[in-house]
Amino acid sequence: MISHYLKLVSGVLRSQLAYRTAFIVDVITVGMSNALEFVAFALAFAGFGHIGGWSLWQVAFSWGLSEAAFGTMDMIFSGFDPARFAQHIKRGTFDQFLLRPVGLVTQIFASDFALRRLGRVAQGLAIFALANAGAGVIWTPAKLAYLPLVFVGAVAFYGALFVFGATLCFWSTEGLEIVNLFTYGGTTMASYPMHIYTDVVRRLFTFVVPTALMIYYPALFFFDLPDPTGLPKIAQYLAPLVGFGVLTLALVSWRVGVYKYQGTGS
């Protein structure tokens, strides 16, 4: 399975790197356009002082973490990107995957690996690194061990959203913008301290689509801040569990989608 993936994906990567300069320009453009939102926020922030009690450094911390995780996910899960996957269903090229003697999920993962999204990862990491200059996080071994778990959990969680979006394509290829709300919208949401949102919204994104559990609550743990939303402390440690749990759910729903496709055709 892994060897098939590696072989298939190497082809995809090679064709992307074939146009070297265009690729580098793309990476830089992607990186810069994603950083813009933060730059605009940072520049405007000077006029205010704090947001929900958080300093600019603290916002940068969660922002950078969310962006780096999302960018990584965007690269790995590009095959499941609903915008792309919808094309396969619309044009009927999904059938080609059914005709190859390789597992479907492996094939979809290997069908694209958008290296240019590295730009987003890079700017996320840059912002995160900068944040640590002033966020004042007191790093303990526990926190250091937890950080990569939060990162990986976020990648899995965002990936699950892509997979859900791709699964929806089996039923309809229109109106997929809704999915963008949870993916792109979700990561933007998670970048800010989530106690600034109204209760209803925050609870929706904590218990239904648990975006808050992936970045915000762990951030409270890293900053040693009290929880203004009143959840039990355990909420801050659930990130990797929730991330992979949701991903598993997503892959199960994907299977259901494939059965549906084989039952009703395109």
Added chain:
Amino acid sequence: MLTTLLAVARQALNRQLVYRAANLAGLVTNAFFGFLRASVLIALFAAKTAPRVGGLDLRAAVTYTGVAQALIVWVALWGWWDLIDAIKTGDIASDLQRPLSVFWYWCAQDAGRAVAQLVMRSLPIMAVYAVLFPLALPRDVVQWIGFGTAIVMAWLLCFAWRFLYSLAGFWLTDATSIGRAAAFLMTFLSGFLMPVGFFPPWAQTLMLLTPFPSFINTPIEIFVNVATGPHMLALLAIQAFWIVVLITLAHVVLYAGLRRLTMEGG
């Protein structure tokens, strides 16, 4: 020719009206991001002792996020690939067969699209905002007229700009990177992410050297009564200036591009 252009606009309007599902999804996206930015601003203003930043108080700032969402659809700030595609596929050649100015033909089409989306998205999003938030509305008829003029000019301006950068397709095989770079510029410099007035003075000066604030920031400043009287007239004059510049540039570059097309083939 005017009647022909009106007919063209009408056709484009009808075409856009068909995309009900997509526009509904887009409306939900507008609402989501509008509320997200409003939440951020509300939290920022809570930190402030003085009620105004960049001329905007909280009510005006919240209104800003709503009108911005309405405007980006009306002027089509992003995601307009029609001309780039037409050049890539060579369909642009059929435009040369028509006894119509290429620029004004495309402009008429975009006018139809804009009106359709005004009705399907811009007005509804404002209605939703009006229900949920206290809005800062234009204070008198003069202000309303100013706003009306400003948004028409903003649309024309944005169209000329989109037209202009799409012409890169005559010289580059893959003009999508140009499209993305252009989006990157417009998002930041138009005042969409944050009102221009929120930025430090040096940043504001730089932004105001470009045409982009006239796309978004100018009409909204008029709407929320930040720009009144002579200030408003000055902004409208700046819009008019940039319209002349961009339309002239567009015609020049278009002529060069068409010459290249007819001399070197598709």
Added chain:
Amino acid sequence: MITVEHLVKEFHVFERRGWLRRRTRLVRAVDGISFTITPGELVGYLGPNGAGKSTTIKMLTGILVPSAGVVQVNGRVPWRERVAHVGRIGAVFGQRNTLWPDLPVADSFDLLRHIYHIPPDRYRANLQEFRDLLGLDDFMGFPVRTLSLGQRMRANLAAAWLHDPDIVFLDEPTIGLDVVAKEHIRAFLQRVKLERGTTVILTTHDLADVERLCERVMMIDHGQLLFDGKLAELVERFGGERELVVDFAESYADVAVDGATVTQREGLRATYRFARAKITASELISRVSARYRLRDLSVREPEIEATIRRIYEQKLL
């Protein structure tokens, strides 16, 4: 070995009526088809557009799951054992591409080698043979995306046979190609059939393909199998009218004969059209030669094209 019994596929088709109301109609794309295909056969699968051909093929390849009925291919149920089943078949769909568009052909083939676990010596032998047979050397190094339709089809065909499949499904393989290219492909198919005995199911609208390649044809329309047998039999039963072309030894003013109509006269040559049902060829020849002196003659069968068109239009089956 392919076995199909009482195969049915129903679809819900959405019809939009007015603003919001949607009605669904149940359409039977495949309505109780049964047939058996033994190893090594090259079967033509014919039918007008929308007849249910693609749907049948999709069920045989495992892309679609039937609504009812049994499908067994080499002892497997296609959609239940997808990976195992698909590893032993090949498929080429007319306008669609089976290879990776951005990769050079050679790289695509190499990928297939891994995916299908082709032993290195088999891979080399097959590759060499197909390069020669299909003239692939001209474009092996180019991305598939840049190839012409004919080149792409040749590459896809080679790819379909690369792993020595038992069965190959071809859906409109010659569509959109020029005459020369079509010939090359037919020659290739005849060659592989002879040498490898691969079972081939060929759907096509090009009746020249059918004439050249298929001994057996199955005809489907409205989801039902209307005919399953030898091509010659199809022509025999529905051939309708045939033609007798005669070169006279001398010039005659009138060359009419009972039982046939003169459709063409040019110098010493005349063409008679006669109905298969009314008079046999030999009888007509006797009548003509009894009246007139002949130098040469030939009997022309109706073109398959015309035969099959008749069958569709007049609903003869």
